[in-house]
Amino acid sequence: MRSIKYLVLHCTATPQNTTIESIKNYWKNTLGWKSPGYHFMIKADGEVVNTLPIEQISNGVAGYNTPSIHISYIGGVDQNEKPIDNRTDAQKASQIKLLKELRKKFPNAEIKGHRDFPKVNKACPSFDVKAWLKSINF
Incomplete structure (x- = not known):
């Protein structure tokens, strides 16, 4: 297994009804x-879809x-197409659940959010990850 230093949150920067x-x-x-951009994608209804094994x-x-x-x-x-935190409650709940599982x-x-890395010039994931984590006492 790879050594994992980061769990990175993203948005697809697409409408919420965009298909995986x-x-x-x-x-x-x-x-x-050749490989997907994300290991997991969370649909508007909260369904988590594993798009790539975490070993890859x-x-x-x-x-x-x-x-x-x-x-x-x-x-x-x-x-x-302007950045906005339009996560549904179901998406937020799925993010929390998945992050807890991965932290174990x-x-x-x-x-971290995508935008929190050096030399990244984009709004992704369209919300402040650190502030959100504090607000939910994660």
């Missing part, structure tokens, strides 16, 4: 990626993928 299949097709056909490396944050597990919720932008396996892993 269309996101995977974008990665493969538009970006030319995904394409979540350039330069930080080897020690990371990537988790994304579907959404993160408004109708004008990787107790020293730091939870």
Whole structure:
């Protein structure tokens, strides 16, 4: 098993009704990626879909993928494609549950947002991860 230093939260920066299949097709056909961008994607109804085994490396944050597990919720932008925290209550609950499960396996892993890494110039995951974690007493 890889040594995991980070549990990274993302948004897909798509409408909340975007299908996982269309996101995977974008990665493969538009970006030319061989592996998915995230290990887990969370649908608007809270369903968690494992898109890549955690033993494998995904394409979540350039330069930080080897020690990371990537988790994304579907959404993160408004109708004008501006960043917005539009997570549903179900998505938030699923994030918390998944993070707790992963912290049991990787107790020293730091939870960060994509935008919290050096040289990242994007709003992803469209919310302040540290403030959110404090607000839920995680």
